[in-house]
Amino acid sequence: MSYLPDTFAALGNTTRFAIVERLLNEGELPAGEFLDIGDVSPPAISRHFKVLREAGIVVQRVDKQRRMYSVRPEVVRGINVWAMSYRQFWQGSLDRLALALEKERGKI
Amino acid sequence: MSYLPDTFAALGNTTRFAIVERLLNEGELPAGEFLDIGDVSPPAISRHFKVLREAGIVVQRVDKQRRMYSVRPEVVRGINVWAMSYRQFWQGSLDRLALALEKERGKI
DNA sequence: CTTATAATTCCTGTTTACGTTAATTAACAA
DNA sequence: TTGTTAATTAACGTAAACAGGAATTATAAG
Missing domain, CATH: 1.20.5 (Single alpha-helices involved in coiled-coils or other helix-helix interfaces)
Structure with missing residues (x-):
């Protein structure tokens, strides 16, 4: 079975796609850097990252209070x-x- | 703005992904050829094709009673x-x- | 004309997605 | 300790996705 449908499903949301594109262009960034992306609240950002993590699209690295994200x-x-x-x-x-x-x- | 999130959203469903892969491998096929794909009813197939059409992923060609689909x-x-x-x-x-x-x- | 085939649309119900505010956890700084 | 920052989880509501059966449309065949 292919994992691609799950990958596509996760990228099929404009906010998440924008997050991924930004990570691809700018490299590893903390979750808090995405509060300006299409007016979404911190909880919303957090859940989008959870979806991206569970789809295996991003990985998380903990640095003090911050969660650093990057694309696999x-x-x-x-x-x-x-x-x-x-x-x-x-x-x-x-x-x-x-x-x-x-x-x-x-x-x- | 990119159309890719819409494309990914449409491909982010296992049934639709299977439909597209089959069309890519076998070429143009009528809707009825997909009734064996993961036990879905004719209405379900039809609606999946509608999603794929609206996302611009497939095109429809009418041949008598049949609707022939192919990937763009x-x-x-x-x-x-x-x-x-x-x-x-x-x-x-x-x-x-x-x-x-x-x-x-x-x-x- | 009547029946069969191919596909779609209508109606309806259930599940999932997504967003918000409030509360919580963890680390840092005064 | 107390307050601040960063991020998450909890609780809740609304909207969209998805499925099935019934009804509908259009073409073909007897």
Whole structure:
């Protein structure tokens, strides 16, 4: 069985997706850094991190009173592996699109 | 704004994920072909396809009484583009893992 | 015209998701 | 000790997700 549906379910919430993107761009950050993300309360942030943790998307590191969060690289890589496994499918359509554009260009 | 959270939300259901994987592997199929996927009723299948359509993941083609469904290649490609945009992040961790394994091998 | 097939929509009930305020835990600082 | 900061858990309410059976629509076949 694949773990991907659980991963996607966790990323299928705009607040959590924004959290993950920010962690990906800025690296490890404490939970408190996300209070400005789309007006959510501290309890809401905390529960979103719990969902992300339980889906295996982030890991927590305790530093004094703060909980530092970071994204597990394998997760993003896993998504990439999945999408790449269907590369022939989507690459093919890209090639056909490029070909069609070439032909259009020829007509003009 | 990114459409990815909606895409992930739609794929974050095991039944819908199974539907999409099957369409990716076997190509265009009628809705009725999915009645064996984890004992779901025709209405349930129909509603899952509606979610997938509204998320832009699949397209419908009418053929007599049948509704033929197929995956939009741009969607899978879009997921790939997103994951690839963080390649440095997950590739880096892979390299460190490989290096660690090399060192371990050296010790043995 | 009548029946069968394919899929959907309607109606309804149950579960899950998500947010808020209040209370709690843990660490730090005066 | 007392107060402050960081984050979580508890309790509660509302909205959305999801499922099933019944009814509906559209096409095909006898």
